[in-house]
Amino acid sequence: MAMKQSLDMRQGTSLVMTPQLQQAIKLLQLSNQELAEFVEAEIERNPLLQKSEDNDGAGEGSEPARREEMSLDDSSGMGEAREQLDAPGEDVYEPGTGSDNAMPAGVSGPSAKADWSGIGAGPASDDYDMASNTSSNVSLNQHLHDQLQLAGLSAADRLIAARLIDETDDGGYLRTTVEEVAKDLGADEANVEAVLHVCQGFEPTGVMARSIPECLALQLKERGRYDPAMEAMIENLALVAKHDLKTLSDRCGVGKEDLMDMMSELRQLSPKPGSGYSSDTTIAVQPDVYVRELPNGMFAVELNSDTLPRVLMDKAYYAEVSALKMRDQEKEFISECAASASWLIKSLDQRARTILKVASEIVRQQDAFFAHGVAHLKPLNLKQVADAIEMHESTVSRVTTNKYMSTPRGLFELKYFFSAAIPATGGGEAHSAEAVRYRIKQLIDKEDPDDVLSDDQIVEILTGYGVEIARRTVAKYRESLHIPSSVQRRRINRAS
Incomplete structure (x- = not known):
């Protein structure tokens, strides 16, 4: 069979993911905290972007849409988004503060409350508790390092202790082994164990334990209550959880009355001694959307404008800079900054519109939940919402990721309503x-x-x-x- 080369022309369509479209998609799935950090980084990078401090200075059409009008993508891809986001408009993004979207629903009931009870909660006491009285601004790591300075250890032992403290998590548990620390620092295992013993005497009691039984044992030893019977109970925590009192009584060698007293003491201990201190990784959840009841029994859905960054493009500065004599590279840079700023503003507005549109449809679909409670939550999937608002399932999935809705019944992640x-x-x-x-x-x-x-x-x-x-x-x-x-x-x- 003869082989030959030839050139053919074919016409076809394909989806091209430009960097701008990729950015728009990325913004959709960011939480409000991540979005604020992203915008801050863009403002630092782009001299034409700046924050808008005037909450009332946005012009008509600059605030997010108050009705479902736009879709970020459709079943065929990004074509519609390209047309919408490339449409002419004001280069200003000022979130609005309200919505006239009202979804039919009945009168809502009282707010649901979460049950946070656990075995770590003990009875009220007049005794001074250092952990509970420590300033919430002090982290557990800093508190332990402060105590290390007063421990009177040698320079070498302080180095070991500092490593052990840094390996302690926010709950107060040591998340490494003595062997690993000794190997990394070139120290003797017995020496590391001795330093760990000193550190386990720090406040709060039970800190730097390697397991829950060890944590509880440290607290019982500090109270002088770690006798053989209590030691046997600590070794059989699985039986305590199952409330297998007969087997537990035999293992501990005590009667039922003494066993109940021991279990009462156990409930007064804290399985997470570090919980009373602040954590650098803790971020308060803020709602992206508010749902409020109207006097007529319906519900209004509105964006939380406090969580949306207000940005605008400084057109006066852009005009001033553009009038200057510049080299080709400088002109290209300013042109790119202007295009990037305009695209970001449109993307932020589009993100707000899409979140509002999806949230409104969720409220419409789950009106029985808002009227009567959890028992009336309906089965719902991404496709149902996507079909109703003429968007793609992937868009709805991104919008509901790390987004929260504040309702008369409590704070819920948007994904909660999909069941x-x-x-x-x-x-x-x-x-x-x-x-x-x-x-x-x-x-x-x-x-x-x-x-x-x-x-x-x-x-x-x-x-x-x-x-x-x-x-x-x-x-x-x-x-x-x-x-x-x-x-x-x-x-x-x-x-x-």
């Missing part, structure tokens, strides 16, 4: 997995202590509500709620 469907008996309307999970919690919370519900019984009750669900699914949802099994709940009820 799998649980089929209904008789082919009726499907139930939301989150709503079913909530029903399971309600059933267990209201169960008779003398007649604990098994997973099979919960299946029967849910079937009566029209929910078609398997026993293993009930067990999975129960475990996700950190609810013990029926056997463990019976033991807990007998012990109380």
